[in-house]
């Protein structure tokens with residue numbers, strides 16, 4: 001079912017201050033899609049984990065999440081457009097982001113990025129070890145991302161966009 005608020009141009013212009021939440025498994029093409037976005041508008045747990053520790057250090061996630069919330073809050077308060085480049089495949093993570101954006105009177109856009117599982121797995125295994133997601137985690141992310149396709153409609157996003165790669 002296609003809803004009127006669903007658009008397919010994932011990176012079509014957004015309003016100043018919007019929060020764009022990417023949703024997709026590792027290797028689905030989120031960061032690639034964001035290549036044309038100014039780097040300072042992109043926030044990701046990967047980058048924040050690297051800042052507080054080193055690339056790929058999953059034990060830094062709690063600190064990275066704290067920082068992420070602070071950074072998002074400050075940018076939303078200032079009305080600075082922000083693209084969140086995490087997998088965001090878990091519904092409770094998306095719920096927190098929708099709530100945070102709306103608390104600041106901002107629109108929150110879901111950008112659902114999809115690629116077939118074999119494509120994600122192949123892209124993942126071609127990466128350097130510290131950037132590779134364990135295969136069982138990737139399979140789980142992919143299942144959750146596909147499930148999100150149906151769930152997004154009921155999650156309070158102001159707009160839902162779709163982007164497919166590798167099909």
Ligand SMILES: Nc1ncnc2c1ncn2[C@@H]1O[C@H](COP(=O)(O)OP(=O)(O)OP(=O)(O)O)[C@@H](O)[C@H]1O
Pocket residue numbers: 024025026027028029030031032033086087123133165166
């Ligand atoms: N549309 C595309 N066509 C061809 N290759 C692509 C496309 N999108 C992404 N890729 C390739 O797939 C790999 C993974 O893409 P990308 O890094 O964007 O995934 P990601 O969703 O950001 O993953 P992660 O969640 O692990 O950061 C990259 O090597 C990229 O070059």
Ligand SMILES: [Mg+2]
Pocket residue numbers: 030031032085
């Ligand atoms: Mg990425």
